[in-house]
Amino acid sequence: xxxxxxxxxxxxxxxxxxxxxxxxxxxxxxxxxxxxxxxxxxxxxxxxxxxxxxxxxxxxxxxxxxxxxxxxxxxxxxxxxxxxxxxxxxxxxxxxxxxxxxxxxxxxxxxxxxxxxxxxxxxxxxxxxxxxxxxxxxxxxxxxxxxxxxxxxxxxxxxxxxxxxxxxxxxxxxxxxxxxxxxxxxxxxxxxxxxxxxxxxxxxxxxxxxxxxxxxxxxxxxxxxxxxxxxxxxxxxxxxxxxxxxxxxxxxxxxxxxxxxxxxxxxxxxxxxxxxxxxxxxxxxxxxxxxxxxxxxxxxxxxxxxxxxxxxxxxxxxxxxxxxxxxxxxxxxxxxxxxxxxxxxxxxxxxxxxxxxxxxxxxxxxxxxxxxxxxxxxxxxxxxxxxxxxxxxxxxxxxxxxxxxxxxxxxxxxxxxxxxxxxxxxxxxxxxxxxxxxxxxxxxxxxxxxxxxxxxxxxxxxxxxxxxxxxxxxxxx
Amino acid sequence: xxxxxxxxxxxxxxxxxxxxxxxxxxxxxxxxxxxxxxxxxxxxxxxxxxxxxxxxxxxxxxxxxxxxxxxxxxxxxxxxxxxxxxxxxxxxxxxxxxxxxxxxxxxxxxxxxxxxxxxxxxxxxxxxxxxxxxxxxxxxxxxxxxxxxxxxxxxxxxxxxxxxxxxxxxxxxxxxxxxxxxxxxxxxxxxxxxxxxxxxxxxxxxxxxxxxxxxxxxxxxxxxxxxxxxxxxxxxxxxxxxxxxxxxxxxxxxxxxxxxxxxxxxxxxxxxxxxxxxxxxxxxxxxxxxxxxxxxxxxxxxxxxx
Numbered sequence: 001x002x003x004x005x006x007x008x009x010x011x012x013x014x015x016x017x018x019x020x021x022x023x024x025x026x027x028x029x030x031x032x033x034x035x036x037x038x039x040x041x042x043x044x045x046x047x048x049x050x051x052x053x054x055x056x057x058x059x060x061x062x063x064x065x066x067x068x069x070x071x072x073x074x075x076x077x078x079x080x081x082x083x084x085x086x087x088x089x090x091x092x093x094x095x096x097x098x099x100x101x102x103x104x105x106x107x108x109x110x111x112x113x114x115x116x117x118x119x120x121x122x123x124x125x126x127x128x129x130x131x132x133x134x135x136x137x138x139x140x141x142x143x144x145x146x147x148x149x150x151x152x153x154x155x156x157x158x159x160x161x162x163x164x165x166x167x168x169x170x171x172x173x174x175x176x177x178x179x180x181x182x183x184x185x186x187x188x189x190x191x192x193x194x195x196x197x198x199x200x201x202x203x204x205x206x207x208x209x210x211x212x213x214x215x216x217x218x219x220x221x222x223x224x225x226x227x228x229x230x231x232x233x234x235x236x237x238x239x240x241x242x243x244x245x246x247x248x249x250x251x252x253x254x255x256x257x258x259x260x261x262x263x264x265x266x267x268x269x270x271x272x273x274x275x276x277x278x279x280x281x282x283x284x285x286x287x288x289x290x291x292x293x294x295x296x297x298x299x300x301x302x303x304x305x306x307x308x309x310x311x312x313x314x315x316x317x318x319x320x321x322x323x324x325x326x327x328x329x330x331x332x333x334x335x336x337x338x339x340x341x342x343x344x345x346x347x348x349x350x351x352x353x354x355x356x357x358x359x360x361x362x363x364x365x366x367x368x369x370x371x372x373x374x375x376x377x378x379x380x381x382x383x384x385x386x387x388x389x390x391x392x393x394x395x396x397x398x399x400x401x402x403x404x405x406x407x408x409x410x411x412x413x414x415x416x417x418x419x420x421x422x423x424x425x426x427x428x429x430x431x432x433x434x435x436x437x438x439x440x441x442x443x444x445x446x447x448x449x450x451x452x453x454x455x456x457x458x459x460x461x462x463x464x465x466x467x468x469x470x471x472x473x474x475x476x477x
Numbered sequence: 478x479x480x481x482x483x484x485x486x487x488x489x490x491x492x493x494x495x496x497x498x499x500x501x502x503x504x505x506x507x508x509x510x511x512x513x514x515x516x517x518x519x520x521x522x523x524x525x526x527x528x529x530x531x532x533x534x535x536x537x538x539x540x541x542x543x544x545x546x547x548x549x550x551x552x553x554x555x556x557x558x559x560x561x562x563x564x565x566x567x568x569x570x571x572x573x574x575x576x577x578x579x580x581x582x583x584x585x586x587x588x589x590x591x592x593x594x595x596x597x598x599x600x601x602x603x604x605x606x607x608x609x610x611x612x613x614x615x616x617x618x619x620x621x622x623x624x625x626x627x628x629x630x631x632x633x634x635x636x637x638x639x640x641x642x643x644x645x646x647x648x649x650x651x652x653x654x655x656x657x658x659x660x661x662x663x664x665x666x667x668x669x670x671x672x673x674x675x676x677x678x679x680x681x682x683x684x685x686x687x688x689x690x691x692x693x694x695x696x697x698x699x700x701x702x703x704x705x706x707x708x709x710x711x712x713x714x715x716x717x718x719x720x721x722x723x724x725x726x727x728x729x730x731x732x733x734x735x736x737x738x739x740x741x742x743x744x745x746x747x748x749x750x751x752x753x754x755x756x757x758x759x760x761x762x763x764x765x766x767x768x769x770x771x772x773x774x775x776x777x778x779x780x781x782x783x
Contacts, residue, residue, distance in 0.1 A: 093745060096531035121532045278639040279618035429747045439730045441639065460552075467547065471528055471749065 036086040036094075039064060041071045043078035047346045049353065050082045052098070052105035053164075053338075054091040058302075058374055062366040063357060070356050077349065099123065106344040107354055110161050111336045112146040112154070113425045117472075119149050119160055124339040126158035130351035135359045138381045140166050142411060146421065147337050154426070161337025162358035165298075165367075165377040168410040168419050169229060169331045172296035172304065172401065174289060175313035177204055177216065188403040191318030191329035191416060194234075194260050197293075201270035204292035218270035219293040220282030221261070223440050226295045228332055231257040232420060235325025238436075243426045244469060246461040248436075248454040253324035258450050260322065265444040274445040286310075293317075297334075298407060302374040305399040316403040318417060326418075331410050333419040369398045378407060428472035432465040521754045529751035544755035554756070556731050557739040560645065564716060564735065567649040567656070568709045572702065574653070575660035580694070582661065583668045593665065597658035604655070608722035611651050612638065615723070638724055641732035648733060651719055656712075660705050667701035668694070696780040703779045707771050714764050717741060736760055 037060075055063060064083060071078050084105070086094055091109065098104050110118050118124050136144065136159065143163040150157025178185055181203050186192060192200065201218025208216050221227060228236075234257035239246060248254060265271045272285060286294035289312050296304060296316060304310045318329035338354035340347050357363065358380055362371075368385075369375030370392055379385040386408065393400040409417030424430040436457055442448045448456075488496065525544055529535040548554050578596065582589040599607055614621045615637035623634030637647040675693050684692070717737040720727065727734035727742070734742075736756065744753025 092748070096748075096750070099531060117530070117532050121534075123532065275617045275636040275639055278636060279616050279620075429749070431747045434726075434742075434746070438726070441729045468747075471530065 036084065036090065038082060038084040041068055041081045041083065043071050043075035043080070045075065045077040046079050047077050047349055048080045048082070049078070049107065049344075049346065049350055050084070050105040051107040051353075052084045052086065052091075052094065053107075053109050054088045055085050056376065058372065059367065059376055060085050062363060062372070062376075065366070066357055066360060066363045067353070069360075069362075070353050074349070074352075081353075102343075104341040104343050106341055106346075106350050107338055108341065109164065109336045110147075110339040111425075112421060113430075115147055115149050115154060115160055117428070118339065119151075122342055124160055125342050125344070125347055126160060127162065127340065127351050128158050130340075130348045131159065131162070132352075132355055135355050136162070138359060138383060139163060140380065140382050140385075140411065142166065142333070142419070143335050143337075143380070146335055146425075161339045162354045163335050163337045163380055164358065165335060165380065166411060167298040167334040167377060168407060169225065169295055169297050169334070170406050170410060171229070171293060171317050171319045171331075172314050173293050173317055174286070174291065175315060176289065177292050177312075181206075185315065186317035188315075188317055188406050189416065191233075192320040194320050194322050197320035198264070198268060198270070201264070201292065202268065205270045214269070216290050217272055217285070217292065219264065220271050220277070220285055220291045221264070222282055222295070223437055226282075227261055227440075228422060229295070229319040229330065230261045230322070232330035232332070233257075233319050233325060233328070234260075234322025237423070238433075239423050239427070239465075243423065244465070246432060246458060246465055248458040248461065249451075253322070255451065255454065256324060257322050258454065262440070262443045262450050266446040274441045296401075298378055299376055301400060302369065302376060304401075305375075314401065316401045316406040318406055318409075328416060328418040329409075330418045330420060332422045333411065369400070373399055375400055378411070427465060428468040431468060432461040435461050435464045521757055524751045525755035525758045527751040528749075529754075530748045531750045532748070535751070538751070540751075544752045545759070547752065548755055548759060553731055553734070554736075554739060557727075557734040557736050560733065561714060561716065561735045563645050564648055564652060565710070565713045567653040568706070568713055570649070571653045571656050571660060571709070572705060575657055575664050575705075576698070578657070579661045579664035579668060580690075582665060593662065596661050599655050600658040604718045605722055607655065608651075608719045611647075611654075611719075612723045615647050638733075639729060641729050644724065644728045644733045648716075648719065648723075651723075652713075652716070655719075656709065660709075663701050663705060664698060667698040671697045699779045700781060703771070703775055707768060710767055710771070711764055714760060714767075 041064075051067070053063070063085075067081055067083050071081050095108065104123060110124060139162075143166040144159065145155045147161035147163065148155055148157050148159055173186055175185065183200060183203060186200075204216065204218040205214060206216050207214050221230075231254065234253050236251070236254045236257055238248070238254065265273065271277075272280075272282065272290075282291060282294060285291050287310050304314060319331055321327060321329050338357055340350045340354065344350050361381065361384065364379040364381055364384060365371045367376050368379040368389055370389060375398060379389050389398070390404060390408070392398045393404045394402070406417065410419040413419065424433050427433075439448070439453060439457060443450050443453045524535055526539055526541060527535050528538045528540045528543065578592075582592050585592065613619070617623060617634075617636045617639065620634075620637070622637065626632065626634035635643045637643050671694065675697075676689055679689055679693060715737050716735045720733050720735050720738045721741070724733040727738055737760070740753050740756040740760070743749045743756060
């Protein structure tokens with residue numbers, strides 16, 4: 001009797017739990033199906049391909065056009081190309097579900113941080129055999145290496161993806177605010193030092209309407225994305241060379257630049273306070289004309305050039321440079337690539353399609369703004385990017401910030417600029433990094449000192465990193 | 478005894494046919510339960526013993542109790558557990574408010590329905606939508622709450638969602654508001670079920686208003702209280718959406734994170750799906766124990782009208 005009662009109770013609980021869980025799952029799926037779209041492009045042949053990527057509306061339109069063109073050119077071979085587009089938030093969940101269900105799409109996105117895991121577990125194939133070498137040679141060499149892997153190290157061996165893009169996180173300034181303050185514009189040839197930057201920020205921080213409260217700030221930063229450029233520009237490395245050890249305390253460059261970064265908010269108050277930032281984020285304040293300097297990813301340019309979104313004059317500049325590094329303004333690079341799955345029945349056709357998506361000139365012209373006027377990325381084809389495209393930008397044919405060389409500096413590297421991949425690219429997951437971010441607001445609002453925080457958070461980050469490596473080491477496929 | 482025996486042994490042809498039909502009717506929900514509940518539960522429990530990342534093989538990476546050990550020694554888990562428990566302060570507050578409001582509504586005639594509808598609106602609204610709405614109510618500079626505080630006191634209100642302590646107060650306020658409507662409806666039904674003559678008899682015997690409440694109302698709505706308590710506790714352990722929407726990263730220093738938020742981050746941000754399953758199993762065990770305790774002690778305080 002007791003057993004039956006316990007069983008009944010157990011069943012009730014299980015049902016209650018699962019029905020609650022069911023609710024939230026159902027909701028998520030409903031919203032994801034709202035955000036996802038699937039288009040079928042038909043040919044007259046026999047082969048079928050399924051593509052799953054995430055994209056913004058403009059990108060989606062450009063890719064759809066490409067796929068249509070490709071399907072038409074191969075209509076004897078292709079029966080159907082199913083082009084499925086989801087949001088970036090949903091993408092990982094969808095891929096996990098596809099992998100668990102053994103139903104991988106033929107073509108999907110893989111970021112440089114995931115190449116190792118996808119290859120080690122046998123989900124994507126090397127493209128060397130199928131790919132048109134001249135097309136690959138036209139790509140930026142910087143991105144190609146991010147997708148090479150020899151079973152041990154990234155940067156060597158077979159090519160596993162063709163890049164969708166190569167982006168960088170540059171810095172921008174509001175020219176109108178500089179004009180009003182009577183300040184000289186930043187020199188793209190000579191990025192500010194920390195001290196110079198602070199002085200300019202102080203001059204841009206003011207109470208413009210005279211109500212006694214500051215309503216314009218020198219700079220606004222989002223910790224998750226906008227802190228590392230300050231630190232990289234001071235030569236900072238968070239991890240040891242083998243990416244196994246977190247080094248926050250015995251690290252002068254890191255301590256100094258973290259101090260400088262948090263002082264911008266807590267001591268010099270040239271950024272909105274932590275409280276103000278929770279009330280309205282830096283991006284919104286920048287669009288509202290309250291901020292002198294703000295980050296600008298290559299994907300932001302189209303929005304910032306749109307008068308309806310950002311009705312101010314602006315241009316690109318370099319992130320400020322600290323005293324401890326190599327003197328180069330340094331920011332992080334981003335990319336994601338098209339991969340072909342191991343279960344794909346027509347790897348040659350799939351590779352041909354991703355080659356078109358990655359390197360077709362018309363497609364690149366659309367995505368980089370020459371034919372559409374909206375620049376979502378810089379072109380993947382190096383010769384086109386540094387040649388016609390750059391010229392079109394300089395001639396004003398593509399709406400773009402005139403200091404476009406800043407972007408090229410970060411991507412190609414020169415004696416003033418440099419771009420690197422974030423260290424999370426090389427660790428099995430990013431938990432050590434999100435752990436580091438969690439308590440920074442307490443330093444920025446002055447309730448904890450920068451050095452105390454680094455001391456306190458270092459073991460926590462190390463623990464997370466150890467777990468991550470541990471998780472990936474004994475990994476069997 | 479004899480009769481039942483013979484009945485179960487020798488069923489008539491019609492009874493047998495009926496029994497087959499009965500099985501057929503039971504089958505669809507049973508198959509549904511197997512596919513959509515039993516299988517996922519078995520899968521999740523199996524995955525909880527594996528260092529499954531979603532990309533690697535689940536059965537090839539079995540690690541025994543490793544995940545459980547890591548969870549129980551992870552300070553973030555205990556922090557999110559503590560936050561979850563703190564949020565449950567809202568449950569008794571919500572119950573007391575609901576009883577008071579439903580007794581008030583019960584006295585009103587036509588207006589009562591209007592109030593009931595008003596209080597019920599949050600229950601039928603999308604949780605994501607009302608969370609976004611309340612994120613604005615709690616906004617530091619532009620929020621309704623701080624505007625009222627400023628108008629009344631002239632001082633700037635607290636940083637509701639950014640401060641490590643205030644974020645818990647904000648969450649409790651939100652959850653209480655959100656849950657009120659459903660509980661009021663239940664209590665209202667309970668109150669209307671109490672026969673009027675109980676009160677009349679007690680009044681004749683000279684009972685005061687408080688005595689009526691204490692000795693008649695409260696005991697007779699105790700089954701409702703029991704139901705509300707169980708569902709609120711189960712729901713309380715599963716809070717996620719409001720944390721995700723209102724604080725995004727779990728609040729400064731993880732101050733707003735709940736167990737399910739922790740689970741979500743581990744499973745879907747860090748790709749530790751096996752670990753996430755283990756958190757889910759622990760959560761299910763906690764809920765099972767709490768519910769068992771509730772059922773076990775109900776005889777002591779839950780009264781019925783029989």
